[in-house]
Amino acid sequence: MEHDNSFAVRVWQIVAAIPEGYVTTYGEVAQLAGSPRAARQVGGVLKRLPEGSTLPWHRVVNRHGTISLTGPDLQRQRQALLAEGIQVSGKGLIDMQRYRWRY
DNA sequence: TGCTTGACCGAGG
DNA sequence: CCCTCGGCCAAGC
Known part of the structure; x- marks a missing residue:
């Protein structure tokens, strides 16, 4: 059993x-965690x-966007x-200037 | 208690 | 722009 301040729990909260309508990067989440x-x-x-998690995991992309x-x-x-209104090119590219989440 | 596994990242070529 | 390599480190076995 893990205490409730594991890395995973911090990532979930972030x-x-x-x-x-916004996205962030894996590196940014790691930093905030x-x-x-x-x-x-x-x-x-x-x-x-x-299973059945409602966490918006899709809002996290890599540093290239x-x-x-x-x-x-x-x-x-x-x-x-x-x-949710985020434009994504066919190859999966996102305009980070426009959609990046600033904490 | 090790050893392996990567939805990553930065530097180089 | 593409590819490779090395470092990274929490989780799963």
Whole structure:
């Protein structure tokens, strides 16, 4: 059993705070979580969200402003972003100047 | 208690 | 712009 201040819990809290219509990066979430070099782990946390989670995991992309997932997963994230008004090119590129979440 | 696994990132070529 | 490499570190086994 893990105490409720694990890295995963901190990541959940931060991602939950990203407003609809905005995105941020794995590196930014890691920084806010207090582990600036754990961007890779942020992806790991989002990959293993509990079944039925409502966390807006799709609002997190890589530093290039592109979707890191591939294949069908990429399409699912793209649709989720489009559904809330974020423009995403066919290749998964997002205009970060316009949609980046500033804390 | 190790050892492996990456939805990452920055520097180089 | 593309690709590779090394470092990173929480979680899963």
